[in-house]
Amino acid sequence: xxxxxxxxxxxxxxxxxxxxxxxxxxxxxxxxxxxxxxxxxxxxxxxxxxxxxxxxxxxxxxxxxxxxxxxxxxxxxxxxxxxxxxxxxxxxxxxxxxxxxxxxxxxxxxxxxxxxxxxxx
Amino acid sequence: xxxxxxxxxxxxxxxxxxxxxxxxxxxxxxxxxxxxxxxxxxxxxxxxxxxxxxxxxxxxxxxxxxxxxxxxxxxxxxxxxxxxxxxxxxxxxxxxxxxxxxxxxxxxxxxxxxxxxxxxxxxxxxxxxxxxxxxxxxxxxxxxxxxxxxxxxxxxxxxxxxxxxxxxxxxxxxxxxxxxxxxxxxxxxxxxxxxxxxxxxxxxxxxxxxxxxxxxxxxxxxxxxxxxxxxxxxxxxxxxxxxxxxxxxxxxxxxxxxxxxxxxxxxxxxxxxxxxxxxxxxxxxxxxxxxxxxxxxxxxxxxxxxxxxxxxxxxxxxxxxxxxxxxxxxxxxxxxxxxxxxxxxxxxxxxxxxxxxxxxxxxxxxxxxxxxxxxxxxxxxxxxxxxxxxxxxxxxxxxxxxxxxxxxxxxxxxxxxxxxxxxxxxxxxxxxxxxxxxxxxxxxxxxxxxxxxxxxxxxxxxxxxxxxxxxxxxxxxxxxxxxxxxxxxxxxxxxxxxxxxxxxxxxxxxxxxxxxxxxxxxxxxxxxxxxxxxxxxxxxxxxxxxxxxxxxxxxxxxxxxxxxxxxxxxxxxxxxxxxxxxxxxxxxxxxxxxxxxxxxxxxxxxxxxxxxxxxxxxxxxxxxxxxxxxxxxxxxxxxxxxxxxxxxxxxxxxxxxxxxxxxxxxxxxxxxxxxxxxxxxxxxxxxxxxxxxxxxxxxxxxxxxxxxxxxxxxx
Numbered sequence: 043x044x045x046x047x048x049x050x051x052x053x054x055x056x057x058x059x060x061x062x063x064x065x066x067x068x069x070x071x072x073x074x075x076x077x078x079x080x081x082x083x084x085x086x087x088x089x090x091x092x093x094x095x096x097x098x099x100x101x102x103x104x105x106x107x108x109x110x111x112x113x114x115x116x117x118x119x120x121x122x123x124x125x126x127x128x129x130x131x132x133x134x135x136x137x138x139x140x141x142x143x144x145x146x147x148x149x150x151x152x153x154x155x156x157x158x159x160x161x162x163x
Numbered sequence: 164x165x166x167x168x169x170x171x172x173x174x175x176x177x178x179x180x181x182x183x184x185x186x187x188x189x190x191x192x193x194x195x196x197x198x199x200x201x202x203x204x205x206x207x208x209x210x211x212x213x214x215x216x217x218x219x220x221x222x223x224x225x226x227x228x229x230x231x232x233x234x235x236x237x238x239x240x241x242x243x244x245x246x247x248x249x250x251x252x253x254x255x256x257x258x259x260x261x262x263x264x265x266x267x268x269x270x271x272x273x274x275x276x277x278x279x280x281x282x283x284x285x286x287x288x289x290x291x292x293x294x295x296x297x298x299x300x301x302x303x304x305x306x307x308x309x310x311x312x313x314x315x316x317x318x319x320x321x322x323x324x325x326x327x328x329x330x331x332x333x334x335x336x337x338x339x340x341x342x343x344x345x346x347x348x349x350x351x352x353x354x355x356x357x358x359x360x361x362x363x364x365x366x367x368x369x370x371x372x373x374x375x376x377x378x379x380x381x382x383x384x385x386x387x388x389x390x391x392x393x394x395x396x397x398x399x400x401x402x403x404x405x406x407x408x409x410x411x412x413x414x415x416x417x418x419x420x421x422x423x424x425x426x427x428x429x430x431x432x433x434x435x436x437x438x439x440x441x442x443x444x445x446x447x448x449x450x451x452x453x454x455x456x457x458x459x460x461x462x463x464x465x466x467x468x469x470x471x472x473x474x475x476x477x478x479x480x481x482x483x484x485x486x487x488x489x490x491x492x493x494x495x496x497x498x499x500x501x502x503x504x505x506x507x508x509x510x511x512x513x514x515x516x517x518x519x520x521x522x523x524x525x526x527x528x529x530x531x532x533x534x535x536x537x538x539x540x541x542x543x544x545x546x547x548x549x550x551x552x553x554x555x556x557x558x559x560x561x562x563x564x565x566x567x568x569x570x571x572x573x574x575x576x577x578x579x580x581x582x583x584x585x586x587x588x589x590x591x592x593x594x595x596x597x598x599x600x601x602x603x604x605x606x607x608x609x610x611x612x613x614x615x616x617x618x619x620x621x622x623x624x625x626x627x628x629x630x631x632x633x634x635x636x637x638x639x640x641x642x643x644x645x646x647x648x649x650x651x652x653x654x655x656x657x658x659x660x661x662x663x664x665x666x667x668x669x670x671x672x673x674x675x676x677x678x679x680x681x682x683x684x685x686x687x688x689x690x691x692x693x694x695x696x697x698x699x700x701x702x703x704x705x706x707x708x709x710x711x712x713x714x715x716x717x718x719x720x721x722x723x724x725x726x727x728x729x730x731x732x733x734x735x736x737x738x739x740x741x742x743x744x745x746x747x748x749x750x751x752x753x754x755x756x757x758x759x760x761x762x763x764x765x766x767x768x769x770x771x772x773x774x775x776x777x778x779x780x781x782x783x784x785x786x787x788x789x790x791x792x793x794x795x796x797x798x799x800x801x802x803x804x805x806x807x808x809x810x811x812x813x814x815x816x817x818x819x820x821x822x823x824x825x826x827x828x829x830x831x832x833x834x835x836x837x838x839x840x841x842x843x844x845x846x847x848x849x850x851x852x853x854x855x856x857x858x859x860x861x862x863x864x865x866x867x868x869x870x871x872x873x874x875x876x877x878x
Contacts, residue, residue, distance in 0.1 A: 050363050054356050056461065100459055104356050105425075106363040106378040113376035114342035115391050118425055128363060131381070131425060 048079040048127030050106075059097035060130040065121065067104060067128045073097055080124045084149060096149075103131035338421045343376045343391045345421050346398045349412035350388045355380035358388055358407045365401070375401045379424065389416065389424055434464060439552060440545040446471055446493055447538075451556045452545065455537060462542045469496040469559060470529075470536040477527050478507040496559070498534030499526070553650060586614050586631065587685070593637035594629055595663070603637055636681045638666055645687040651677050655687065673718065698741055700724065705748045705784040705791070708739060713748060715784055715791050717801040727800045729789045731773070731807045736800050752785045754808040768792060768811040775804045779814050 049072050051058055057069045064080035070093060077087035078096070086092045106128045110116040121129045350358055359380040366373045374397035379389040388408070392398045395413060402408045416424060434440075438454045452466035473494040504511055504526050512525040523530040523537065530537045586592065590606045592614070604616035604627070613628040638644065638658045645655045646668070654677060660667040664681050697719055700706060706726065707713050717736060718725035726739045756762045757771060762782060769779035770792065780794035783803070790811060792804045 047363070047367055050360050050367075054360075103382050104359055104380045106359040106366075106380075107376075108363065108366040108373065108378075109376045112343065113391055114336075114338050114421070115345070115377045115379060115389075115425060118336050118338075118422065126363075126366070128360060131379075 045125045046079075048125050049076065051128055056099060059093070059099050060101040060133055061097050062133065063096070064124050065101070065119075065129045065133065066124070067101070067130050070097075079127065083152065098133055100134045101130035101132065102134055105129050105131060338418055340418070343393045344418075345379075345416040345424060346390045346392060346395060347387050347414040347416055348390055348398065348402060349409040350386055351407040352386050354407045355385070355388050358405065361405060361407075362390075362401060365405075373397075373401050381424070434542070434547055438547060439550050440464075440466065440547045441550055442466075442468070442540070442544065443546050444544045445540075450496070451550070451552055451560065452538075453560065458539075463539050464542055464545065465537055465539045466545065467535045467537055470499045470531065470534075471496050472499060472526075472529075472536075474504055474507055474509065477504075478509050481509055481527060499524075499531045499536065500534070501526075501531070555650075586634065586636070590685070591637050592616060592634045594633055595635045596633040597630075599627070599629065599633075635664060636684065637661075638681065638684070638686070642686055644668060644684045646677075646679050646684050649679060649683040651679055651683075697722070697724070700741070700744060700747065703783060703793075705786060707745045707748055709743045709745060713786055714739075715803055715805075717803050725801075727791070727803050727805055729786060729791075729805055731789055731805050731810070734774075734800060734805055748784075748786055750786075752787075754785055754788065754790065756812045757809045758812055760813045762790065762808060762811075762813060767814045769814045770804065770806050770811045772810045773806060775806065778804060780804075 048066055049068055051068050051072065053069055057071065058067055059070055059073060060067050061073075061078045061081060061084075063084070064078065066078055066080055068078075073086050073093045074090060075087060078084055081096070084092060084096045086096055105115060105119065105121075107113055107116045107121055107124075107126050110122045110124055110126055113122065116122040116124075116129075119129065119131065359378040362373075362375070362378045366375070374394070375390050375392040377391040379391070381387075381389075390398050390401065392401070395415070398413055399410050402410045402413075434454055434457050436454055436456065440452050440454055442448055442450050442452055447468055450468055450471075452468045454464050455467050456465040458464065471494040501511055501524055509526055514523050514525050514530070515521070516523055521532060523532050525531075586606050586609050588606050588608065592604060592606055594600055594602045594604075602618055602620065604618040606614055607617050607626050608615040609631075610628075612630060614631045614634055615626045615628050616634070617626055638661055640658050640660060642658045643655070644658055644666075646652055651670075654668070654670045654672060656668040656670040656677070658666050659669050659676070661681075666679055666681055666684060668677050668679060668684070669675075670677050700716060702716055702719050704716050705713065706716060708726070712728055712730070714726035714728045714737075716724045717727050720738075723738050723740045724744070725736050728735045728737060751763065754762050756768060762768060762785065764782050764785060767779060767781050768790065770776055775794075775797065778792070778794045778797055780792045780797075780802075782790055783793045784791040785808070788808055790806050790808050792806060792811070793802050794804055795802050797804055
């Protein structure tokens with residue numbers, strides 16, 4: 043497999059967060075260090091605010107995708123296009139999503155990428 | 164060349180089905196599957212349309228970089244099949260495209276590489292394959308095309324992704340026999356996520372040696388993880404060496420249940436402030452609580468409860484004294500009284516919650532306010548769905564200080580989370596939430612989630628569909644209703660007041676006001692006669708109770724009786740359960756009243772002293788010196804009065820003989836001062852009727868005086 047896999051979360055406590063667009067799961071610190079491998083245009087690396095805006099700690103279930111191309115589960119969850127890594131099944135966001143949604147949409151539009159809100163519980 | 168292209172394609176991810184071709188090893192595998200799939204790109208459409216129009220139309224699915232793969236496969240096929248033959252096939256394909264799809268064997272003969280054919284449904288794909296056969300002669304163009312396609316799709320890979328997020332597309336992604344299977348593996352409890360990450364790491368270290376595709380750890384399924392792989396052997400291999408997984412327990416998930424694994428998510432009941440919940444664990448298990456604060460990050464909620472604190476035990480504990488822990492003893496719920504706590508020398512600290520700005524009393528580490536206990540618990544230890552509360556519980560919850568504003572709020576959330584209420588056709592309802600709030604109507608049809616109502620207002624469509632959570636039964640004062648569920652079931656009466664969800668009904672049987680939820684009531688013209696009998700005991704029976712007290716049953720309720728105790732000083736009606744009654748009392752006693760007239764059942768007496776002085780009525784029961792008199796004008800205790808025998812006197816004749824002298828002294832006269840003695844000599848002559856009623860019950864009853872006819876001597 044050619045693509046470099048995403049970082050694996052180093053701990054499993056409350057610092058775990060899921061990217062709101064691609065649902066990649068990593069710890070807060072990992073996001074801050076290297077951003078999101080699937081969504082580099084979010085520019086989370088180095089920016090605390092961005093990490094908080096673009097990721098959420100409220101998610102449900104976890105799937106480690108080793109081979110997104112060949113995995114049926116990854117395809118079903120629509121992470122089949124992303125790098126191998128740990129993803130979440132669904133995001134259960136408590137905040138009103140309007141603010142976040144439009145912000146993320148703006149970010150995505152800048153790079154001509156369509157933002158689709160990930161599946162929610 | 165084609166192979167090279169095939170390799171590239173591996174890198175570019177796609178969402179296609181993966182064919183498992185037994186004939187091929189891994190490298191060929193990817194290419195050929197794509198051939199088989201034959202998904203077209205737009206350029207493909209263009210070209211194909213020349214040959215087969217309907218193929219292009221069918222090709223509405225995801226655009227992939229299949230172009231290359233298809234061409235690659237095509238190239239490969241070229242090397243095997245002779246040109247002439249393929250040309251021949253082209254025509255065949257065009258004409259007989261439909262038939263050929265059905266025939267798997269036919270295709271196999273011509274195309275060796277692809278090996279095992281698609282038994283799959285997708286007709287379009289097969290069509291594409293046929294059309295591929297055409298293109299062997301356009302290889303150079305293919306190359307150029309491939310490049311342009313690559314360029315195009317490298318850019319817009321993200322848009323492609325988004326096109327798929329419709330439900331129709333989701334259907335297309337259902338697992339097939341070619342997809343890897345899901346295997347359920349037993350795992351150490353609490354370590355599911357960690358295990359998934361470990362396997363990820365192992366995969367990174369080992370590369371493609373590890374033949375599993377993904378690992379799924381569900382939050383709500385403890386002790387198990389799912390591994391996606393083609394063979395059980397692969398799973399075993401991957402699991403080897405991990406101490407958290409038990410290779411002994413590997414189970415295959417049936418294909419039809421595979422999507423449930425990924426779609427199964429816990430139903431999160433939306434917890435908001437003021438929601439009613441019930442505690443699931445601890446000393447407060449089963450108690451009703453109200454949510455005060457929700458912390459989603461830490462999955463905890465702060466709830467308000469009625470405290471069950473044993474102050475004495477707490478005091479002992481704080482002072483270090485040994486407390487004999489009574490395991491089964493759960494203190495009854497009672498509002499916390501700070502002064503009581505202080506009296507027992509328990510330290511009470513007044514703390515201020517910085518967030519809300521409220522003052523709390525901290526006693527022994529627990530926070531109290533207004534008598535309620537505020538406790539922070541994890542979301543797992545409360546249950547928020549389908550909470551049925553009784554009126555009684557809600558009443559208790561009303562803060563001792565304020566009087567009911569909180570209640571209405573609480574009730575609405577209660578009804579929001581309630582199970583489906585029973586609406587029936589013809590019920591009068593009112594909308595309580597949403598845009599149509601306060602619209603009245605009648606129920607026409609009831610469905611799963613929605614109720615169709617016929618609105619009262621003109622200008623609206625005939626029927627409106629409203630969610631049943633937004634509706635509530637409506638009643639007007641004056642409606643005659645019957646209670647069909649809840650504690651007051653069976654009562655009928657007239658509505659006197661309506662307060663949103665609560666109705667006040669004047670009950671027919673007990674002539675009291677009862678409060679019920681609107682949900683529990685239906686309109687009806689039935690009039691309840693009331694229950695008069697439970698078990699062996701009927702209304703107005705004299706019964707002996709457990710603790711050797713006795714009383715008269717004055718009212719029969721659903722599961723218990725109201726009994727007027729046989730204590731003359733304190734007339735007290737208490738609620739007694741069926742099992743607390745020992746037996747009925749039948750014994751006939753004869754007592755004497757104040758003036759030593761014998762009193763027995765059914766005599767009319769008048770009460771001479773005490774709070775009921777002046778009342779009179781027939782005696783219903785006598786027992787141990789106590790008389791129960793029934794006065795229908797008496798408003799308390801259903802007209803029953805309990806008096807000592809010597810606080811009353813007999814009035815008039817016994818009821819049974821129907822011969823009543825209204826004169827209160829007539830009785831006495833027959834014993835003490837017989838004013839009719841002078842005429843006694845005439846007794847013999849006339850056989851004096853007035854005396855018939857006198858003397859004794861026994862004698863009077865017969866109406867015939869035993870003295871008649873006897874000879875007497877006057878001294």
